Amino acid sequence: MIQEFRLPDLGEGLADAEIVQWLVAPGDTVTLNQTFAEVETAKAVVELPSPYDGTVTTLHAEAGETVDVGAPLIEFDVAGDEPATGPGDNAAAKEPVEDAAEEKTPPNLVGYGAAPSSKARPARRARRGAAASVAADTAVLEAAPHDALPETAAAAAVGERPRSTPPVRAHAKRRGVDIALVAAEVGDRVITRDDIDAYAERVGGHVEVQAAPAAQPTLFTGSTERETRIPIRGVRKHTAAAMVQSAFTAPHVTTFHTVDVTATMDLIASLKADRSLSEHRIGPLVVVAKAACLALSRTPGLNSRWDEEAGDIVQPHYVDLGIAAATERGLIVPNIRDADRMTLPQLADALGALTQTARSGKTSPADLAGGTFSITNIGVFGIDAGTPILPPGQSGILAVGAVRRMPWEYRGEIALRQVMTLSLSFDHRIVDGAEGARFVKDVADILEEPGRAMLLG
Template identity: 70%
Template sequence: MLPDLGEGLPEAELVQWMVAEGDTVTLNQTIAEVETAKAVVELPSPYAGTVTALHAGAGDVVMVGSVLISFDIGGDDAPAPAPAAESAEESAKAEPNLVGYGAAPRGSARPQRRSRAAAGAHVSSSSDTAVLEAAPHDAIHLAEPDRPLERPRSTPPVRLHAKQLGVDLALVEATGASGLITRSDVDAYATRVGASLTAAVPTAQPEPISDLRQPSTPGERTTRTPIRGVRKHTADAMVRSAFTAPHVTTFLTVDVTATTELIASLKADRSLQEHKIGVMAVAAKAVCLALARHPGLNSRWDDAAGEIVEHHYVNLGIAAATGRGLVVPNIRDAQDLTLVELADAIRGLAETARAGKTSPAEMMGGTFSITNVGVFGVDAGTPILNPGEAGILAVGAVRRQPWEHRGEIALRDVMTLALSFDHRLVDGEQGSRFLVDVADVLREPGRAMLLR
């Protein structure tokens, strides 16, 4: 069955099969690519055996819990089918514990629930008992071997959400397919016990419209595009952000000649050539330094709890252009990284995104974002906040133009910065001071040596 691939998303679109009926596959071999509202995800095979049926085609939207693929795992080493009278516990013991899918359910620790199968889909006996959840964890065993205790089964994003809420998953009742704890289960429990924190979910940017356009015939005057996947999620998130957080955008044009000269000198250093240090890395470092002095830009508004949650770390979102559009993975604990390490992290995120390998987890938990509109030759814009974040900085193009310098007119490298912020959390003075601090580092990168 299609597993829950993160954040309790109810469906995914099948991008392509990597196997065909009759193929022999090994355990954990990639069998398909599916696209959620967050990212393209590779699905590993839960069995070693032969593919007997594919229950969906490329482009189909499949509900979580619906049958996706059937296997023949017959052979001397295959687990024998459980007799009808055998308990669910005995049947579950025959299932493989696949890395990436979680341990099989045991006994009556959680009630068995009917999975949402695709209409008219035929389920083979081998796939009837398969438990396919994307929850990479191991079972926790008690000291007594005959009393195994399994960790509550959930996906990594749900476990992160529960951690941020302060919720113990062992106390949460599961309603998902095959006893899987979903995000809504955690929220329902948190509401009952009065837990307050909610997770900040960064948003991915829209995929190119050409990827989803329906084939058209010559002479057609319109083209209809399905609203789904990344585009649907982005639209929902942007509307929620635009009409929830009061946006304010402030601009500042700065002479960054000293930064471009620094970058040129670093590129000339043979020991640093492989690190590809650019303006974005310096801007990222400047943002981390400025956030330490202006924590209001590194916080979020918790409406349910009536609290402002201030982060003491920086998960820095970096917009990355891909064939599917822009995605915004984040650099964890960016405040602890050097300029070289930030450059490497930005490069790594971009390469992973372009390869279509960015996971949903990598786009979760951001606290502040940077978008580089300058790479498209744009000077400035008014970026919309990622839901749950207080600020986003747009970095414009570096242009060589006449500029006042030491009382004279000279050709200088000039760049415009645009900062959008949540006016509930940040007032005009705080936003302006933050932007000036970022600009000061770009104007005189040596100032970074003086900041903490």
């Protein structure tokens, strides 16, 4: 029978999602929990698993189209009279089944945990006359070293659409790597940037890096068009709406403080030289994050949210630290859960994992929700200070400027020191100027003398 699958709410109350790519086509056979499409919400790229075993009959949208939550997305020809149901399924509810042994395995939809079954690619229906060729190519793949494979054999063996995200495919294109050949090596799992880089390095340097062309104003390109129109959607659309909401809801105040971080930079250098810590990438941002978590214990207003509906100020007894990340999809702010309970090496590892996931486009909507305080590292762009806008629902965000070597007063003399500017924006409904200043001063004191951290927390 034909079963229609409608776009579900992906766990964040979002109204719609854009089809990034279909991983199946009409006529393909799929099994329960196999990924059939990638969609981009206002926050993240999400894989949609099939809720059925069956054959794809209809796709209701093209790649690039935006589909409303609850709208028809795909149809399957499913054997049997009734579909399997489970959390998040949008099919009609069934009556309880008396014999539990006869119940089908429930589908594992977005937001309800990892798929228990393999994420192997859906089997494509072979074109007429092509079955023997594909079988032969697969036999070659199993028998010969990968370097000896013809490109068509690798592509046929791993399927026509290797498992990867749009940013990773773009990265592979820039590096001149055929992603189908990488897929033959990694198997069923999703291809990452690291896989692309490792393949490019392994082939011995004959893969040339293709630099992306710099964006130029239309005026200088020789084009007859006088303007370029870019659709407002995805992360950019969400970020714009969130920033407008924040700017016109919470009264922003920003305070600045420049601090001598020479001692912190010396500490980081000593930690990098410690072989026992060589696996942990401890840099200035990690130390600032740790200092911020310690300082928040003295200024809980900066780790609070304004609940307009309930008429309350809510103060969490934990720090879910948001880290602003610039990605190919736009600016996102994923969170490090319980960052205040982490040691410096643990915080460094969490930050590294967060960054890698964000760059690969795999940050989930859940990881982008619920932050209590945020940090944005504008220093990576060579910027000293700014006025960051609060993420909605948070009362504080700290901008970390670039570390610069410059003349500075030190012990009554002028010396070359390493300095950094901290910029703190806060919600003046919750935080007054004194509390904001105290927080910045606490962070600065730790960065000036890292040993002071022993006195806090």
